[in-house]
Amino acid sequence: MPPTKKSVVSRSSAGQAVFDTINREKRFRNPPADKTAFPALQDAIKPHVDSWNAVFREGGCLHQAIQDIGEKTVFDKLDGNEETGYGNKLTIRIANYYLGKSMLSSRDKTAMKREIYPAECRERHVSYRGQLQLELHYKVNNGEWQKEYRDCGLLPLMVMGNRCHLEGMSPKELVEHKEESEELGGYFICSGNEKLIRMLIVNRRNYAMAVVRSSYAKRGPSYTNMGIQIRCVRPDQSSMTNVIHYLTDGNITFRFSWRKREYLVPVMMILKALVDTNDREIFEGIVGLDQREDTFLTDRVELLLRTYKTYGLYSRYETLAYLGDKFRIVMQVSPDVSDVEVGKLFLRKIVLVHLQNDGDKFRQLLFMIKKLYSLVAGTCAADNVDAAQHQEILLGGFLYAQILKEKIEEYLFNIRSQIRSDLMGGVKVEFNSPQYMRKMLGKVNERIGESLHYFLSTGNLSSPSGLDLQQTTGFTVVAEKLNFYRYISHFRMVHRGSFFAQLKTTTVRKLLPESWGFLCPVHTPDGSPCGLLNHLAHKCQVATTTSDCSHIGPLVLTLGVHSAKVLPVPAEATLSVQLDGKILGWCSPRDARRVADCLRFYKVEGTHNVPKDLEVGYVPVSNCGQYPGIYLFSQEARMIRPVKYIPLDKEDFVGPFEQPFLNIAVTDPEIKSGDTHVEFDPTNILSIVANMTPFSDFNQSPRNMYQCQMGKQTMGTPGTAIRHRTDNKMYRLQTGQSPVVRAPLYNTYGLDNFPNGMNAVVAVIAYTGYDMDDAMIINKSAHERGFGYGTVYKTEKYDLAEKSKSKVPQLAFGYGWAPIGADQQTLAKFKAMRDKYSGTIDDTDGLPMVGQKVVEGDPIAVYHNMGTGETFFFKYKSSEDAYIEEVRVLGNDVGDTICQAISVKFRITRSPVIGDKFSSRHGQKGVCSQKWPAVDMPFSESGMQPDVIINPHAFPSRMTIGMFVESMAGKAGALHGFAQDSTPFKFNETHTAVDYFGHQLRAAGYNYYGNEPMYSGITGQEFHADIYLGVVYYQRLRHMVNDKYQVRSTGPVDSRTRQPVKGRKRMGGLRIGEMERDSLLAHGTAFLVQDRLLNCSDYHQTWVCRGCGSFLATTPIVTAERRAEVRCRRCAVRATEFDVGAKGYWEDGLGNRYLGGDNTTVVVIPYVLKYLDVELLAMGIQMKYDVSP
């Protein structure tokens, strides 16, 4: 029997540390036609795409938002009142919306394929948008609803969202549509740039948080720093924050903000308005049966009830009417609505908006009061707003929906104001006439799409309400495709908000244990955004849908919870059970644990209709800790992560609220009694990028942070569809390799498609002196064979429409013509011009030729004025030589005008030079200081010469032991021909990495610890010490000396001061500032000081009058014999005709005659001194100089 052939390796290398080159190559050649090979990548950007889909799906957030906006009314009588009537009433509402895919405009009548794909938008530098249409309904008085469809502009679409052509495409189809095979989407295309709305941390929704904040005391007299804050979120994901404040006298006020203004209402008024109630019910709702003896509480509640009596409002009806009267103007309600209705609207739109039922609102408000008194009494602690426990994530799609909702509402308001301005302007307003309506609607600003486009391209929020957010700028970022790590990081990035960036305190930046497993502890930048800009741990997900929790309420009642609606509540039932901020019932502390455990068991088991991502936050009774209770959360925007539930050995999803009260073991051996959960993998707490640092557990922690930064600055492979991209600047490493040492996640995330560095043979040795202070030496031969060879692509758009003033094209590409009847000379000039530029410009169309080299000043494209025939050029401006890589001819959207714009992609070769920055994957960056000849490099006995030499002093203080381990692992992997697993936390004290890799090295005939005897390349003598030699993956960073060097001998000067200008771009100089000058003075280098500050700066020689000490009074004399002399006009006296020819006689340029003033001389001054003199003169101040000798 013939030996059976070994079966082919598994389809995917996910989760294995193997090279898997052949499969990668196969996948690359034939992208899978069914589904992606890297689902983990899709999961990584899921929060973005899913939140978009949640908004725009049938019955999604936007539909709910439209319902929430409701109807607006307007009357055709301006000064109507109750007696005279208001006139005809027009009611308007938005009934529905339609959002189309990106399609060609209907003005284009010829095209057969009408879809516009994202790649086209990128290449044409336009936006990826779809038509938004609103179904406007209006009715006059109580007539029939009339329908009107209004086009509201083009709305930017999310790539891969449910309005994108690419949604659900297989890698094969994606490649056919000029995308990456692993195109992820989740971003918008704005003017060719990929923009994404970054995730923002906001307060946890529907949870009454006890807050102690000094700013609360500033709300008014007798306000204290204590309050309860609840961020209520409507089903359409828009939010409203309510706060109740504690006053020093024990009273409580309710605060909210409406259209950026704050309002304070006595909390009793809200309570009384919500339901028909009495003081006893309120008292019992706040003071539990067990608290009747607690005089602290009873005193305050009594006061609360007593002080409210001053308002004299007793029934619910009275209270509503009172509220309605006060808030009628604020809420912009139409005049025909009764005060009571306005009061109800107030409650619906402002008070605890996450709840629909007034009874629920009443109970929640009572609970908040209870909690506030408890906070004041000190029986519960304040909740930490900075902890992940009390935070959730505002997702891009939801923010987009909120803005859209507001714009739609604004649209309705605009219609109302348009009708009013028509009325005021004397236009005949006829609601029943379709002509009027159409004409009126035509005047209303309907460009909703544009305002969203503005939001995306600038990141600025222009909103009347502020959307309950603390910032108005910086919501969007460009998803830079510098390399894939950077790209993917953008989608995992979570920002705390730019408001916190200004805070002087650092408490918000602290890494708190609550964020364990949700936010990566390593992956945050150092410097100003440190701790504010975090990244999600790679297994962390964000919920984007509300789970069905309709069964939870009845279920908890069966578990022994006392229903909230049944009064009185038993004395021992002191803990509330809440689901998404709705009080389901009360239970005793003893039962609470059982209820929580049951719910968790059910949800993991999948029984009793308990959804798997339900968050069961059981806060046990503690001594002055967090306010106890059971808090269930099922809604969107929560961070959740998978861990193993030990009792069932199944996957459970936990959220940050419940996590502090769960016992989660990190590894299986660590499980001890009482632990309910165990992590699937300890690396789950790290972000994608942090997971790529090999052996990061061996490194000092800041080094891992640095690597996360540097990994994102690496000149790597931005993508495989580079040909179809026109990013402003793109870096590409041409000789990238797959790392020998990698974590299995490297394969899971398909990062081999985007190599980010090179495996280099690295010797740790102080060899030449050129490797001091983090410099590194590169083997010249390695460099010549392509080590670190990179390319920069720059795209420039040349637009003729910007050059011409009129809307009709005046300019066209190509050479112009000589004017008719031109002479031979002009014609020859034209021909000469064409011949001269034929090197770079195509003669026929005036566009650049692909592959051609251009240097500074070369023409890129030629265009002419179609009227005059005059010829102009676009010139290449950069000082760096480039090659023309691609030329795109851009038409307009409809394709009905002649070509007015081209986009040229330049290729700039960037072979490594001295001064370029490199780094290993351990935060060990260095600058190339020499390209050392290979023969002079040290070599090992087998003749190996290192590609890179680094100095051993780079290690003791930085303690990047991981780099040593990587070096050993890489060497062993290269010798044996396999990839090495570098997952952190795999080794321990008994099973050490050194032994593991040492054995491999020994087996290959090398020293156990990775050392080798080496010989000097210059003398051939063996070094006294053996050298640590291994293979380390090196990254080339994008900071290149060619972009940074700044030299100048002479150059441009400022016209006012004649001092050198500043700035690299303008060929400016580097300033010798005061401190630099001080050190030069301290060294006694007077000559150098003079040279720098005078001779090489604004050196100036000028005439000065010794007599009066003035620069400005000197003037040259005009004499027949052209003698160059300068006299002082101030010291001279007017001469008469008789003095002509006398001693000291002179004339100035105007023919005025003078005598004397010849005591002048030339001095050297800095030119600014003269400038100062003139400025002072303008103020009427004279400067006088003593000139001696």
Place this chain on the structure above:
Amino acid sequence: MDGFDMIDSGTDGPSVTIRKAEASHADFVLSNVDLAFANSIRRIILAEVPTLAIDLVEVISNSSVLPDELLSHRLGLIPLDSTNIDDKLLYTRDCDCDGYCERCSVVLTLVAKCTGDQNVTVYARDLAVAAGAQLGNPVITDEAQKGSIICKLRKGQELNLKCIAKKGIAKEHAKWQPCAAVAFEYDPWNKLKHVDYWYETDAKAEWPKSANAGWEEPPLENEPFDYNAVPGKFYMDVETVGSLPPDEILRQGVKYLQEKLANVIAGVQKTAGATGTAASADGDINGMEDGYGGARSPDMGDANGYGRNFNDGYVTPYGGAGGGGAGAQTPFGGYGGGGYSNGW
């Protein structure tokens, strides 16, 4: 005693023991030479033995995905047959021609086009050497006789390149390197104590025995350290890239070493003959004048120029020293005119 004495006068001169010789590498023991000589051989064969490599590429058309410069770089690194190059080719710089000619270069052409649906891979074998060239065939050692991959072409893409291969040495660019690596070892038992083998617990367990250890006697127990001993036996392994056979590399290496030494000797003799006994002293002074003499202020260029240079220090392009002298014209000459127009 120095190396020359040993090589010239000793009865047992340098000897080479060839342990293994194959087409692509030669493993040998070089003995009875001193370290400097052995290392010189190593350095010369690594960096100074000339070979042939593509140096210029004239791109007639390239519509492949690789940009011109990258393609040229790849072509340059392809080893070309360079046997007896010294007899066949001149360095371009020594040749009378402008640019290149057949006496100093070999022209290879690469014409490839993909017309079918299947992608075409262009290999080194597709490089066609101009008829009549005596060398310059791409080195092909793989079983399939294809050579290294240059580029891949998709349907419709084509390459039309004229490659000019020139003679050169690896000192200038790694593409002219005849050897991939030269193994070099002496004193496998560390009798000379040149190296201090570091160990954690046990040197014997941690350090592998050298493969060459069998060629020398292990040190005896308690053998006294011979501080006069010098390395004399060198274990070398020359691994080629294929452009030259190892023996030719070595022979060429010796030849170029001799040439270099001859140059030095000739230089020394010439200097000694020309200036007699004072040669060395003059040489130093001349050295100063060449600008290698140590740090000097740039202002102090020569004795009589001191004053002038000093003044020149004040000269700036904006109102230089000359301007002061002709002050009437320059700074004030144009009130209301050109002189102040760029000022305020």
